[in-house]
Each structure stands twice: as C-alpha cells, then as structure tokens.
Amino acid sequence: MPDKILDEISHRRYNPLKGSWLLVSPHRTKRPWQGQKEEPGVNKLPDYDPKCYLCPRNPRAQGESNPDYSQTFVFVNDYSAVKEQQQDYEAEPSSDDLSSLLLRAEGVKGKCFVLTFSPKHHLTLADMPASETIPIIETWTRIYAAHLAPTNPLAQVAANLDLMRREAPPESLVPPPSQQLRYMQIFENKGAAMGCSNPHPHCQIWTTSTLPEEPAAETIQMAKYRTEHSGRHLLQDYVKLEMEKQERIVHQNESFLVVCPWWAIWPFEVMIITKRHVRALVDLTEQERLHFAEAIQEVTRRYDNLFETSFPYSSGIHQAPLDGTDEEIENSYFHMHFYPPLLRSATVRKFLVGYELMAEPQRDITPEQAAVKLRDCGGELYRKTLQ
Amino acid sequence: MPDKILDEISHRRYNPLKGSWLLVSPHRTKRPWQGQKEEPGVNKLPDYDPKCYLCPRNPRAQGESNPDYSQTFVFVNDYSAVKEQQQDYEAEPSSDDLSSLLLRAEGVKGKCFVLTFSPKHHLTLADMPASETIPIIETWTRIYAAHLAPTNPLAQVAANLDLMRREAPPESLVPPPSQQLRYMQIFENKGAAMGCSNPHPHCQIWTTSTLPEEPAAETIQMAKYRTEHSGRHLLQDYVKLEMEKQERIVHQNESFLVVCPWWAIWPFEVMIITKRHVRALVDLTEQERLHFAEAIQEVTRRYDNLFETSFPYSSGIHQAPLDGTDEEIENSYFHMHFYPPLLRSATVRKFLVGYELMAEPQRDITPEQAAVKLRDCGGELYRKTLQ
Ligand SMILES: O=P(O)(O)O[C@H]1O[C@H](CO)[C@@H](O)[C@H](O)[C@H]1O
Ligand SMILES: O=P(O)(O)O[C@H]1O[C@H](CO)[C@@H](O)[C@H](O)[C@H]1O
Numbered sequence: 001m002p003d004k005i006l007d008e009i010s011h012r013r014y015n016p017l018k019g020s021w022l023l024v025s026p027h028r029t030k031r032p033w034q035g036q037k038e039e040p041g042v043n044k045l046p047d048y049d050p051k052c053y054l055c056p057r058n059p060r061a062q063g064e065s066n067p068d069y070s071q072t073f074v075f076v077n078d079y080s081a082v083k084e085q086q087q088d089y090e091a092e093p094s095s096d097d098l099s100s101l102l103l104r105a106e107g108v109k110g111k112c113f114v115l116t117f118s119p120k121h122h123l124t125l126a127d128m129p130a131s132e133t134i135p136i137i138e139t140w141t142r143i144y145a146a147h148l149a150p151t152n153p154l155a156q157v158a159a160n161l162d163l164m165r166r167e168a169p170p171e172s173l174v175p176p177p178s179q180q181l182r183y184m185q186i187f188e189n190k191g192a193a194m195g196c197s198n199p200h201p202h203c204q205i206w207t208t209s210t211l212p213e214e215p216a217a218e219t220i221q222m223a224k225y226r227t228e229h230s231g232r233h234l235l236q237d238y239v240k241l242e243m244e245k246q247e248r249i250v251h252q253n254e255s256f257l258v259v260c261p262w263w264a265i266w267p268f269e270v271m272i273i274t275k276r277h278v279r280a281l282v283d284l285t286e287q288e289r290l291h292f293a294e295a296i297q298e299v300t301r302r303y304d305n306l307f308e309t310s311f312p313y314s315s316g317i318h319q320a321p322l323d324g325t326d327e328e329i330e331n332s333y334f335h336m337h338f339y340p341p342l343l344r345s346a347t348v349r350k351f352l353v354g355y356e357l358m359a360e361p362q363r364d365i366t367p368e369q370a371a372v373k374l375r376d377c378g379g380e381l382y383r384k385t386l387q
Numbered sequence: 388m389p390d391k392i393l394d395e396i397s398h399r400r401y402n403p404l405k406g407s408w409l410l411v412s413p414h415r416t417k418r419p420w421q422g423q424k425e426e427p428g429v430n431k432l433p434d435y436d437p438k439c440y441l442c443p444r445n446p447r448a449q450g451e452s453n454p455d456y457s458q459t460f461v462f463v464n465d466y467s468a469v470k471e472q473q474q475d476y477e478a479e480p481s482s483d484d485l486s487s488l489l490l491r492a493e494g495v496k497g498k499c500f501v502l503t504f505s506p507k508h509h510l511t512l513a514d515m516p517a518s519e520t521i522p523i524i525e526t527w528t529r530i531y532a533a534h535l536a537p538t539n540p541l542a543q544v545a546a547n548l549d550l551m552r553r554e555a556p557p558e559s560l561v562p563p564p565s566q567q568l569r570y571m572q573i574f575e576n577k578g579a580a581m582g583c584s585n586p587h588p589h590c591q592i593w594t595t596s597t598l599p600e601e602p603a604a605e606t607i608q609m610a611k612y613r614t615e616h617s618g619r620h621l622l623q624d625y626v627k628l629e630m631e632k633q634e635r636i637v638h639q640n641e642s643f644l645v646v647c648p649w650w651a652i653w654p655f656e657v658m659i660i661t662k663r664h665v666r667a668l669v670d671l672t673e674q675e676r677l678h679f680a681e682a683i684q685e686v687t688r689r690y691d692n693l694f695e696t697s698f699p700y701s702s703g704i705h706q707a708p709l710d711g712t713d714e715e716i717e718n719s720y721f722h723m724h725f726y727p728p729l730l731r732s733a734t735v736r737k738f739l740v741g742y743e744l745m746a747e748p749q750r751d752i753t754p755e756q757a758a759v760k761l762r763d764c765g766g767e768l769y770r771k772t773l774q
Contacts, residue, residue, distance in 0.1 A: 006492060010469040011476055012597060014491035020600055023495060025468040081412040081742070081749055082397040089398055098628045102621075103649050104401035105393060108410060187741035192423035195738025204741065210399060212747035213407055234489075241485045262490050316745030339744055351582025354574035354591065355468070357726055358703030360599035362468055 007366060015263035016234060018214075019221050022265050022361040026369070037347040043310055043383070045122035045199060054200035056119045071135040074115045074143065074173065074205075082110035082208055084175065110181055110208035113173070115139060117201035124190065124201055124310060126300035126381055133293035138163050140186055140205075140317070141281040141289070146174045147184055147207060148282075149323035153330075158282045181207045183215060183321045191312025193341050193349060207322070215318055222331045235333040239273050248367055250374040251298045255291035258299055260367040260374065267343045267350050267363060268306065268370050270299055271335055278334040280319040298378070299338055305377040309346035314339045394753060402650035403621060405601075406608050409652050409748040413756070424734040430697055430770070432509035432586060441587035443506045458522040461502045461530065461560065461592075469497035469595055471562065497568055497595035500560070502526060504588035511577065511588055511697060513687035513768060520680035525550050527573055527592075527704070528668040528676070533561045534571055534594060535669075536710035540717075545669045568594045570602060570708045578699025580728050580736060594709070602705055609718045622720040626660050635754055637761040638685040642678035645686055647754040647761065654730045654737050654750060655693065655757050657686055658722055665721040667706040685765070686725055692764040696733035701726045 012021045053060045056068045061078040089107035091100065117136050118128065125133060145158035146169045158164060175181065188203035189196040211219070225234035239257050242248055250270055251258040257273050264270075272295045278284060284292060303311035320332035343350040343364065356362055399408045440447045443455045448465040476494035478487065504523050505515065512520060532545035533556045545551060562568065575590035576583040598606070612621035626644050629635055637657055638645040648658050659682045665671060671679060690698035707719035730737040730751065743749055 005474055005476060009473040009476060010495045010497070011492050012495050016489055016491070021597075023468065023595075023599070024492075027470070028466055028468055079415055081410065081415055083414070086396040087392055089392060089396060098624055101616075102403055102625050102628055103632075104403070105398050105411075108397045108399050110397070183746075185742060185746040187745045189738070189741040195423070195740040206742055206746065208410075210408075212410070214744075214746050229488075237485055238489050241489055245486075245490075314741040314744050316741060318745070337745060351576070353582040354576040354701040354703060355572060355593055357601075357701050358574045358705070358724060359570075359572040359593065359601050 007369070012360075013263050015261075016225070016238075017221055017263070018217050022263060022363065023355075024363050024366060026364070026366050028364045043122060043124075047120045047122050049121045049200070052121055052198060052200050054114070054116050054198060054202055055121050069116070069119055071118070071132075072116055072139045073119075074113050074139060074169075076173070077112035077114050077204065080110075080112035081206060082108050082112060084109060084111050084179065106210070108208055108210050109179070110206065111175060112207070113143065113205040115143075115203050115205060117203070121200050124300065124304075125296060126304045126310070128201075128297070130290065130293040130297045133296055134289060136203075137281070137284075137289045137292055139169075141284070142167070142169045143173065143205060144184055144186075144281045144319075144322075147181060147322050149180050150177065152320075152323060153326055154280055154282050154320060161282060162286070180323050181209055182323050183208055183211050185212060185215070185316060187314060187316035189314050191310065193312040194314050196312075211321060211324075215321070218318060219321075219328060219331065222333060223327070226331055233277055233331075233333050235273055235335060236277055239275055248371045250302065250371055251295065251378070253291045253294055255288045256295040258295055260371040262367060264367040264370070265352070265361040265363055266339045266341065267365060268303065268338075268340050268374060269367070270338045270374070272296070272299065272338075273335045274333070279329060279332045280334060281317070283334065296336075301381050302374050302377050303338075303340060305379070305382045306373060307342060307346040308382045309342075311340055311342060313341075394756070399747075400650050402648075403612070403625075404608055404650070405604050409650060409750065410742075411750055411753060413751070413753050415751045423736075430509060430511075434507045434509050436508045436587070439508055439585060439587050441501070441503050441585060441589055442508050456503070456506055458505070458519075459503055459526045460506075461500050461526060461556075463560070464499035464501050464591065467497075467499035468593060469495050469499060471496060471498050471566065493597070495595055495597050496566065497593065498562060499594070500530065500592040502530075502590050502592060504590070508587050511687065511691075512575075512683060513691040513697070515588075515684070517677065517680035517684045520683055521676060523590075524668070524671075524676045524679055526556075528671070529554070529556045530560065530592060531571055531573075531668045531706075531709075534568060534709050536567050537564065539707075539710060540713055541667055541669050541707060548669060549673070567710050568596055569710050570595055570598050572599065572602075572703060574701060574703035576701050578697065580699040581701050583699075598708055598711075602708070605705060606708075606715060606718065609720060610714070613718055620664055620718075620720050622660055622722060623664055626662055635758045637689065637758055638682065638765070640678045640681055642675045643682040645682055647758040649754060651754040651757070652739070652748040652750055653726045653728065654752060655690065655725075655727050655761060656754070657725045657761070659683070659686065659725075660722045661720070666716060666719045667721060668704070670721065683723075688768050689761050689764050690725075690727060692766070692769050693760060694729060694733040695769045696729075698727055698729060700728075 007026050010025045012023055014021055048055055052058060056066055059065045145164055148155040148158055184207045186205050222234050242259050248259045255275055257275055259271055261271050315338045317336045319334045320329045341349040394413050397412045399410055401408055435442055439445060443453055446452045532551055535542040535545055571594045573592050609621050629646050635646045642662055644660050644662060646658055702725045704723045706721045707716045728736040
C-alpha cells in the first residue's frame with residue numbers, strides 16, 4: 001500500500017457517500033482490555049425450537065400460527081415500529097413561534113415485515129450455500145417490487161420480472177395505492193451483541209412514508225457527485241478505483257465487489273457493491289442474483305472464520321426509493337453494508353461510545369489491515385454445518 | 388401535554404442542534420424481549436484495588452506510578468487515540484483524479500488525558516455529593532483554560548480566573564504554543580455496557596487539531612439559527628421554551644436546566660444546559676460551578692434510582708473550540724449530553740443497531756414519558772454510599 005504512513009499516524013478519513021469524517025488510530029490496538037466481553041457464540045441450538053415464534057407451525061405473539069414453510073416466510077411484524085393506519089399529525093396551531101422552530105415533528109406511516117431465511121432454527125447465512133440464499137434475495141425482490149410507486153420507472157422493470165410472474169407476493173402484504181410509501185429498508189441484526197432478540201435466521205423490512213436519514217444523506221451525496229463529475233456514479237468510480245488499487249478488496253465475482261471501504265467505521269465493516277450501475281433489486285438479472293448470494297455467502301463465512309465464532313453484525317441494503325423523482329431513482333446505486341462490532345477476538349468488541357457519540361466515530365485498525373485479515377480467511381466454514 | 392397524539396402515533400422529530408431527524412415509536416415497548424441482558428451492575432467493588440491502574444500509588448501500563456492523590460488526578464493516556472508528535476500526512480501526488488476525490492485523508496494531532504474523579508475505586512458520580520464533584524469541574528476548567536489559543540477571546544477570561552491563579556495545571560500537560568489544538572472533548576464512559584474498561588471513576592479528555600463531526604454540526608446549526616433569528620442563541624431559546632412548556636424538565640436550579648430533549652435518541656437521554664449564555668467552562672462563576680455540580684449529581688443519582696442499579700451512560704461536554712473565529716466562540720453555548728442505553732430495567736437495554744445504523748435512529752418511549760419517570764425518582768440515592 002503506497003500510503004504506508006497511514007498505518008502509523010492518527011488521521012481522519014472522509015466518507016464521500018455520507019459527507020462525513022471519522023478518526024483512525026492505527027496504533028491503538030495495543031491497549032489492555034478489562035471491559036465487557038461478549039459470549040463467544042457457540043452454536044448449540046436445535047434445528048427446531050418449540051418456543052421460537054419464527055419456527056414453522058409455532059404460534060406468534062398475537063395468536064396467529066406460522067405455516068409449515070420450507071424456504072422463507074414473511075409476515076407483518078407483530079410489534080411494528082411504524083403503523084399503517086394512524087391519525088394524521090398536525091402541530092398545534094403555532095401559538096408561539098419558538099415551538100414551530102424547536103419542537104418540530106411529522107407523522108410517519110409504514111409497515112414492518114419479518115422475513116425468515118430458513119425453517120431451520122439453528123442456521124445462519126454463513127451455514128447456507130448460495131443456492132439456499134437465492135430464495136431470500138428473490139423474496140426481497142418481490143416485496144420491494146410490490147411496493148414500488150406506479151410512477152417509479154422501476155415499476156416497469158418489476159412488471160417484466162420473471163420471478164414476479166412465477167409468484168407475486170400475497171396481497172395481504174401489499175399496501176393499497178392510496179398508501180404509497182417512500183422507502184424500504186431491508187436489514188438484519190445478527191447475534192445478541194447487535195440486539196438480536198431471536199437467533200432464528202431472519203431479517204426485517206421496515207417501509208416508511210418518509211426517506212430516512214442515512215439513505216437521504218447518500219442520495220444527496222450521490223446526486224452531488226453526478227452533477228460535479230459529468231454524470232458518473234460515485235460508487236461506480238469507487239469500484240473502479242478499488243479494483244485498480246487492490247488494497248481493500250476482500251472478494252469479488254463477475255458482478256460484485258466486496259471491500260472494506262476506505263471510510264469504514266466498524267473494525268471489519270464491508271460493503272458489497274455492484275460492478276455495473278444497478279438501481280435496485282429489481283434491476284438484478286437472475287445471474288446477478290446468484291452472484292449476490294455468493295457475495296453474501298463469502299462475507300458471512302469469512303466473518304465466522306475470522307475469530308471462529310458466529311460473528312455478530314448488522315447489515316442492510318441501500319437502493320432506490322419506492323417513490324421519488326426520476327432523477328433520484330436514476331442516481332441510486334445498489335449496495336449492501338455490513339457493520340460488525342467485533343475487534344480483537346470472539347469476545348472483545350469495539351464500543352462506539354463516549355468519543356464516538358459526542359465527537360466523531362473512531363476506529364483502531366485500518367480498513368486495509370482489516371481487508372488483509374478477511375482476505376486470508378476464505379475457504380470452508382470453520383465449523384461443520386448441521387443441515 | 389398538548390400534543391397527546393404523539394404518545395400514540397409513530398412520528399419523526401427534528402433535532403435543530405444537529406439538523407437531523409429521528410423516528411419515535413411510542414407504542415413499541417410492549418414487545419417481548421429474548422435478547423441479550425446486561426449484568427445488573429451491583430457494586431461489590433473494594434475502595435482500593437491493587438490491580439487498578441487508576442488507584443493512587445499503583446503502577447500504570449507504561450511503568451509510571453500514580454501519586455498518592457486525594458481528589459482528582461490527571462495524566463496523559465498511555466494508549467492515546469491521537470499522538471502529539473507524528474509525521475505530517477500528504478496524500479500521494481495525485482497520479483489519478485479519483486483518489487483525491489474518493490480516498491481523502493488528513494493527519495490529526497492531539498493529546499488524550501485521563502482524569503480520575505476520586506481516589507476511591509468504588510465510587511461513581513452518583514455516590515459523590517456535589518461538593519466532591521466541584522474539584523472535577525475545576526480540573527476540567529483548568530485543563531480547558533490551559534489549552535486555549537492566545538487569540539481566543541476566552542483566553543482573557545481564563546487568565547482572570549481565580550482557580551487558575553490558585554493552581555495552574557502542571558506544565559507537562561500543556562502543549563507548546565506551536566502546537567495549538569482546535570477542540571477539546573471531555574467525556575465519560577460509565578459501565579461495561581458503554582465500553583468502560585475500568586470501573587474506577589474517571590473521564591477522558593481528547594484534544595485534537597481538528598474540529599470533530601458532532602461539535603462541528605452543532606456549530607453550523609447554532610450559527611445558522613443566530614443569523615436567522617436576530618442573534619438569539621438556539622439553546623437559549625430552547626431553555627426558555629422548555630421552561631414555559633414544563634413537559635420535559637427533569638430538574639432545574641438557578642443556573643441550569645436538566646431536560647429530556649424533544650429530539651432525544653437514547654431512552655433516558657438528558658441535556659444539562661446553562662440558563663444564561665455561557666460559552667465554555669471558563670465562563671462559569673464559582674457559584675455556577677457549584678450549580679453545575681448539583682445538576683450532574685441530580686442526573687446521575689436519578690439515573691441510579693430509576694432501575695436501582697449503577698446506571699451506564701456516556702456523557703460529554705460541548706463548548707467553545709480552543710481555537711476558532713471570534714464568531715464561532717461567541718456562537719458556542721455550553722451544554723452536557725448524557726446518553727444512557729438502558730430502556731426497561733437494569734438488564735434490558737435499547738440497541739441502536741440495524742434500522743438505526745442503516746436508516747434512522749429510532750426510540751421507543753417518548754422523551755416526555757422519560758422525563759416523568761426521571762422527575763419521579765429524585766431524593767436519596769437508593770443504595771447506601773460507602774465512602
Ligand atoms: O479508552 P477506553 O475507555 O479504553 O475505550 C472506550 O472509549 C473510547 C472512547 O469513546 C472508545 O474508542 C473505545 O472503543 C471504548 O472501549
Ligand atoms: O425488532 P427487534 O429485533 O426486536 O429489535 C432490534 O432491532 C431494532 C431495529 O434495528 C431496534 O430498534 C431494536 O432496538 C433492536 O433490539
């Protein structure tokens with residue numbers, strides 16, 4: 001790596017995707033650790049747990065029972081963070097000017113889904129071959145497609161999708177046109193350290209009438225970049241650059257690049273980015289969905305191999321809004337983030353706390369060092385996969 | 388509260404201090420919890436631990452020994468996140484244009500201190516009467532004063548401070564004028580849940596050549612507000628408004644307001660704000676330092692009483708930069724943030740994970756509900772304080 005000096009000195013890096021900075025302290029991993037340790041995360045789970053509300057046939061919180069599903073299963077979250085139907089919010093007629101400046105709020109409607117990855121309680125994405133991850137990607141694509149605004153240029157693409165013709169999502173999941181939503185966030189919390197309250201492999205899908213902060217910031221930055229650089233996409237330029245530099249690449253296949261981004265905050269943070277300009281899940285070809293499944297498999301398996309543990313993380317997909325201007329849709333560039341907390345071993349994590357919350361995110365090892373480690377732990381999953 | 392509907396519907400609130408939004412889901416605390424539980428945090432610590440590197444007389448990581456101190460003790464962090472002396476960073480002469488756009492970095496110099504609050508290993512701020520917290524505030528003030536740029540209007544104020552004349556900080560702590568730093572972040576991580584690696588009561592002070600992201604965002608927002616509102620300070624208007632509304636106040640004294648801010652992210656987040664315009668620690672009168680100590684005592688004691696546990700949190704002070712334009716200094720408004728993770732009990736915390744990291748911060752109870760609970764648990768500390 002040419003900028004070797006960045007392995008030695010404390011410095012800041014700029015995240016062009018968010019428009020923000022973070023602090024890097026490469027020399028800092030030497031300090032002793034007397035703080036909290038995580039559970040090492042050994043898999044002693046049964047493949048079916050009668051008490052799990054995600055296992056096939058089991059009852060859920062509000063009385064309904066799960067079907068005897070064989071691949072994935074999607075349902076509306078029994079404790080959704082946003083509601084589909086609720087009173088509209090209008091601020092009190094501003095008796096005073098200060099309230100309207102300093103106590104601002106707006107109502108948010110939406111729908112939250114839970115999607116199980118497998119009927120097997122004890123599996124994780126790392127245990128599942130790419131072929132078994134494909135049904136998950138297909139379900140993501142279907143759910144996303146079914147929520148697109150009719151005016152969204154992607155709606156046309158979705159209508160022509162083979163997998164939608166094969167099997168459209170159940171009507172009960174799709175909101176009526178009068179309730180068009182703005183953004184769909186697909187994310188997974190894996191492991192107790194990342195607040196996951198049930199180990200059964202699953203993700204969540206929160207869909208809101210508003211464009212949330214993180215994708216909103218990316219949307220602004222990506223639009224700005226295109227305007228300033230003759231219509232080129234920020235992430236496409238970034239992919240090109242990383243392929244030239246070969247310093248932060250963890251893995252790649254024909255369609256996807258897996259990198260520890262230059263501006264990573266979490267110790268082993270990675271991004272999966274499409275090599276060509278893809279706006280959203282519905283743009284992916286069947287071949288690309290397979291490559292996406294492979295990329296996810298590579299990331300999660302390497303994570304588990306790194307410290308020989310079931311590696312915790314939060315992951316999420318950023319793509320085009322469900323509803324938005326044609327320009328916004330066109331500016332969108334499909335990618336997936338993984339934010340894992342572990343730093344030095346299966347039990348010692350990085351805490352993003354005092355300084356990080358009050359001042360600026362701070363990391364200890366460099367993304368280049370992280371990439372080397374993740375590159376070096378490919379191959380078979382360290383543990384036997386019980387299917 | 389007039390906006391009662393906000394107790395029922397999911398909504399977003401705007402944080403004018405940062406210029407960002409968060410999602411509020413007041414109906415969401417009903418869901419069951421099967422996830423990670425924290426240690427309940429019972430204090431079984433001795434008042435002196437021979438293995439603790441912060442206790443008086445004990446050796447530290449790099450061989451030095453602590454003095455036999457009786458109140459506070461400050462030293463340079465043995466594992467600083469930033470270094471005082473290091474090579475300058477210059478990006479490689481830009482062979483390609485993309486690197487200079489997408490791989491941006493800058494060197495950061497600085498100094499990190501650790502400050503113990505007491506020689507007693509087993510105490511926390513909640514155990515210490517306000518009179519014992521005053522020496523901590525005095526040390527913060529001295530360290531801050533000693534780092535001010537000579538051109539900073541606050542340097543003059545600092546020079547006239549009684550407590551500086553009584554006892555200036557040791558020369559070894561003060562950087563030479565050639566190494567003027569830009570910002571000083573004082574913060575505390577308390578409890579294992581907030582990544583604290585040593586229970587001995589202490590805070591950290593990180594001082595950098597750059598203005599970090601959080602205070603930078605606040606600086607911009609505060610400046611904008613003043614420009615748009617005839618020179619009024621955002622936080623002074625906010626204090627006025629909260630005192631009128633009486634909905635989010637936890638406690639107040641003559642000089643400070645303690646509120647759960649309208650835009651709080653963490654379940655029991657609070658802010659301590661000065662009632663009059665104070666730019667930095669050195670602006671506080673002796674009387675105000677006492678009131679500040681009282682406010683800190685009120686917050687930490689109420690926290691502990693809430694779930695009858697040693698409540699974890701990260702806290703931090705935002706104030707004027709050490710170096711900056713006269714306008715920047717004048718726009719600064721002294722305040723302290725507390726970000727505690729606990730949500731429902733001593734063992735169940737709020738995780739800011741998947742959705743929060745990928746999309747937008749999300750909270751479950753409203754700040755108004757949190758304020759009621761914190762208001763109602765004043766009075767004596769629930770546990771006996773062993774001094
Ligand atoms: O310096 P400490 O207490 O060992 O470390 C703690 O606080 C730092 C500043 O917020 C964080 O960077 C670390 O991740 C955390 O464990
Ligand atoms: O919905 P779950 O899995 O119970 O909850 C988890 O993920 C949510 C979305 O990131 C967070 O808001 C919760 O704090 C976390 O515990």
